[in-house]
Amino acid sequence: MKRVLMRIGGLLAAAVVVGAVFVWLTASGGPLTAAISAQTPTQLPLVTLRAADAMLGQISASGNMAPVDVSHVVLEVDGAVQEVLVKPGDRVTTGKPLLRLDTSDLEQAVLLAELDVATAQNTLAQLRTPASDLAVMEARADLAAAQQKLADARTPATATELAAARASVAAAWAKYRELENGPDAAELTKLEANLRKTEIALQEAQRAYDKIKWAGDAGASREGADLQKATIDYEAAKADYQLATAPADEAELQSALSQAHDAQQALDDLLAKPEAADIAAAEAQVAAAQKRLDDLLQGADELEIEAATIKLQRALVTLGQARRELAKASVTAPIDGHVLTVNVQEGQQARAGAEVMTLADLSNLELIVAVAEVDISKVALGQPAEVTIDALPGRNFTGVVTRMEPVSSDGGAVSYAVTLTLDGDLDGVLPDMTAVARFVDASVAGGWLVPTAAIQRADGVATIQVQRNGVLRSMPVRTGAAQGEWTVVYAEELQAGDQVVGAVSTTTPTSRDERANIMRSSPGGGAPPVRLGGN
Incomplete structure (x- = not known):
């Protein structure tokens, strides 16, 4: 290990010596300089x-052309798509309809809101208008009727009223019993005798008519008239007898029983007069009638008019909201340009917030490139660049940096989006074309x-x-x-x-x-x- 360190030290020392010699040789007036000269x-x-x-x-970065003005058409209301009016590639102008939604529910909401406004306006107008003479007269009549009813409720029943009520009760129960039991023997005998009497009279009239019936005017004779009358009397007597002897059906019995109970209740009410509940109800009716008359005579107070005014304002707000919702259903082009995408179909139920179309102005394009993190510090706003487009070989464009994203774009390698505005004629340049920008x-x-x-x-x-x-x-x-x-x-x-x-x-x-x-x-x-x- 020590040998290795000694060798490395020797090499470094030699390098230093060589460097010093080179500097001496190449310095001004040095031997190497003189030799070169x-x-x-x-x-x-x-x-x-x-x-x-x-x-x-030179810093190069690639990217794609993109429209400067891109508009995403988003629905503001729910609705079924009735008709799509454009397709991708179509040119549109601002305000041109793009699609139609089913607006029947929204139109109905506007109509109902208009009716509520009209009702509130009428109510307010009535409160502000003095009562007519006819309305005052009707209110006075209602008050008088209520007062009379109160007086009747406070007055006990008279002997005449009680007698009439008792008679009604007796007659109702008698009718019910007659239906239930049928006629008595005397009544039945009377009906039978009347039927027999009319039958004999009919036979006699028939024999008298038979004696002259050969005459041409027999139908107009006295005998003919007597026969006709006798026939009618007999049929009436026969019907009375059949009705009396026929048993009453259940409906007739129930009707008669109900009438008897009603008559009895009327009698009981008369016997109970005066009753506290009836008096209280009558007094309430008098108070209501009096208030209505006073309101008509005095007119509406400020609180009533204010409440009606608030109700009208609320109805107007609701109407405005309904009209705005209806207006939102009108989907039109927000810019001049071309349709890039259409994301809905006819018959589709679209929801508010859904992006249905994308529009762009293809006459105004920009280039967005990804600049590597090692080069981004060498790029600045306003910096010029040369641009070439792969699809347009032989054509060179110039541009200037107009926007730089402060954060890195998604992806494995760190890069930053830089936007350039191109100069000159951009004929033939389309969105998404690949291009390369060279910065200096x-x-x-x-x-x-x-x-x-x-x-x-x-x-x-x-x-x-x-x-x-x-x-x-x-x-x-x-x-x-x-x-x-x-x-x-x-x-x-x-x-x-x-x-x-x-x-x-x-x-x-x-x-x-x-x-x-x-x-x-x-x-x-x-x-x-x-x-x-x-x-």
Whole structure:
């Protein structure tokens, strides 16, 4: 173990020595610098400068096109779908009907509410209108009748009333007993004698008529008239006899018994007069009649009018609610645009809160991309970007960041939704098309990528050896971020096409074509590092 530690220490010491020697050799005026200056440009390892923002500063993120204005049509009331008036892809304008619901129940609710309002208005109007002379007269008559009834209730029954009531009782019971027992012998004998008498009279009239019936006017003769009368008398006597001898049925007996009980109750009521319950009932009727008359004469008081007014207001509120519910059943387009989805069918019972359709304005689209957590700090509102759409090859678009979500979107990898508004002609661009946005990191704008080993430092000043048009010169630079063997440098004199003296040991171009171009233009064999955030 001790040997291993000694070897590691030796290697570190050697590395430090080598580094110190390299700095001495490459310092301004050092031997290596002098040797490089003595070489011809074709003998030096050269790497072509690359703009830093084209390599390190590019952040790519993919996403999909989406409408800016999307409206979800949600039902506000329950109802059966009678008719769907649009289909996906249809263009609609604001206010256009989208579907029809069965509104029969809602319409009935409005009608009932209107009737309640009319009733409340009539009641209030009656309270505010003075009573008519006819109404006062009727109220006075009702009061007089109630007062007379009270007087009758307080007055005992007279002898005449009692006698009449007793006679009614006797007659009712006599009729019941007659129906129950039938006629007595004397009555039956009388009926039989009358029947026999009318029968003989009929026979005599028949013999008298038979003597003249050969005459042409026999029907108009006295004998004919006598025969007709005798026939009627006989039929009447026969009917009286049959009724008297026929047994009474149960309905007749019950009716007669009920009449007898009623007559008896009337007699008992007269005998009980005056009765306290009758007097109390009559007094209540007098009080009610008096109050009605007083109300008509005095008119409604303020409390009654206020109560009627409140009732009318409540009815108006209910009517307004019913009308609003009916209006909610009218499903119309809230925006100009196209129908994206239809989620109901005719005959379906839809519930309030259900999303029945989705509309969007396809003329106003935006791009929503997912930016990785390592790159989100390099993106800001208002930052421009270049956009390409997979379905539209060869067309390039520009956009600007208009919205950034503060929390990560769902998924395994952490990313943040960034929204871009595109510029220019968006003809042919449709929702959900896949697109790629390329952002530029402002921190590396204006910088150039050079091999880290090409930077020479002396007295706190960094310089690089630049070849331009075959002439090699030393140029002071300001250094920036470093990535591996590459460093970002800044100098106003640097320009595209310049080459710097230096080399790198690895090449990681972003594409095969880019690697070939770099190799052709870089005699030193160097290539810039992979782009940060690239896909």
